[in-house]
Amino acid sequence: MPQPRQHGTPERNRPGGPHAQNEPTGGNGLPEPTTPNGRAALEALLTEPARALFAFDFDGTLAPIVADPRDSAPQPGIVAALAELAELAGTVAVITGRGAATAVDLGGLDRVPGITVLGHYGAERWSDGRVAAAEPPPGVSLVRAELPGLVDASGAPEGTWIEDKGRSLAVHTRRAADPDRALELLGGPLTELAERAGLKVEPGRMVIELRPQGVDKGAALTSLVEERGALHVFYAGDDLGDLPAFEAVAALRARGVSGLTVCSSSEEVTAVADAADLVVPGPAGLAELLGRVTERIRGLAA
Numbered sequence: 001m002p003q004p005r006q007h008g009t010p011e012r013n014r015p016g017g018p019h020a021q022n023e024p025t026g027g028n029g030l031p032e033p034t035t036p037n038g039r040a041a042l043e044a045l046l047t048e049p050a051r052a053l054f055a056f057d058f059d060g061t062l063a064p065i066v067a068d069p070r071d072s073a074p075q076p077g078i079v080a081a082l083a084e085l086a087e088l089a090g091t092v093a094v095i096t097g098r099g100a101a102t103a104v105d106l107g108g109l110d111r112v113p114g115i116t117v118l119g120h121y122g123a124e125r126w127s128d129g130r131v132a133a134a135e136p137p138p139g140v141s142l143v144r145a146e147l148p149g150l151v152d153a154s155g156a157p158e159g160t161w162i163e164d165k166g167r168s169l170a171v172h173t174r175r176a177a178d179p180d181r182a183l184e185l186l187g188g189p190l191t192e193l194a195e196r197a198g199l200k201v202e203p204g205r206m207v208i209e210l211r212p213q214g215v216d217k218g219a220a221l222t223s224l225v226e227e228r229g230a231l232h233v234f235y236a237g238d239d240l241g242d243l244p245a246f247e248a249v250a251a252l253r254a255r256g257v258s259g260l261t262v263c264s265s266s267e268e269v270t271a272v273a274d275a276a277d278l279v280v281p282g283p284a285g286l287a288e289l290l291g292r293v294t295e296r297i298r299g300l301a302a
């Protein structure tokens with residue numbers, strides 16, 4: 001289970017953190033974003049939720065990281081919080097590297113009214129129980145055929161295993177005796193295979209994924225904001241694959257859309273916290289934040 005990182009600036013972002021000047025402000029129990037853009041966006045999200053889009057990564061954000069991703073389950077209470085938010089917000093969406101239907105099944109996300117789930121970084125879309133998807137590129141078949149032999153030949157230790165996600169394949173090292181050494185051994189061969197297959201290498205938390213190029217969470221988020229005509233956007237993520245979505249939020253600001261980026265923090269990745277307007281301590285912290293956001297929206301509307 002990831003723990004909040006113990007160094008750097010996010011300490012002051014945490015709800016109930018030790019710095020008096022960063023205690024929840026305004027008596028609304030909400031933590032304060034560290035950036036002026038983030039503070040303005042939070043205010044806009046609270047006061048005009050019907051024009052807002054709230055989007056979330058799945059693993060490490062809505063669901064704690066577990067040793068085997070097939071065992072993933074949402075943070076207790078967080079799906080109920082999303083369902084309540086969905087009654088107030090223009091759009092609630094999940095944007096994940098997983099297949100869309102897989103995320104819906106693991107998360108019980110069909111309990112959230114009107115939710116849109118973009119899978120495989122936006123190449124798949126689940127809504128109202130249906131999945132729409134483009135054909136996977138041919139390079140995925142090449143990787144599927146060659147990856148088992150390549151992992152064996154790399155000398156990566158026992159416990160290293162391959163997850164076939166359909167449109168992409170991931171090599172996980174979390175269950176290996178030395179996960180970092182396994183990643184080192186795999187890096188070169190996987191990069192070479194990705195180049196031959198015309199795929200992209202996506203490093204993550206004790207995982208390397210080979211997936212189609214030209215799709216990322218930033219493009220997926222931007223398209224959804226445009227489609228929904230959202231004026232305010234909230235995006236929460238925990239891993240390197242979420243940084244393109246953070247960059248998309250920055251680009252949307254230049255077009256007049258207010259944006260708040262939230263990091264679900266872990267010790268494993270610090271780059272996401274450094275880039276975020278607000279850091280919460282993992283999925284549990286995000287669940288608490290969502291509860292407070294909903295409560296505040298209701299309070300303002302009353």
Ligand SMILES: [Mg+2]
Binds near residue numbers: 058237
């Ligand atoms: Mg994640």
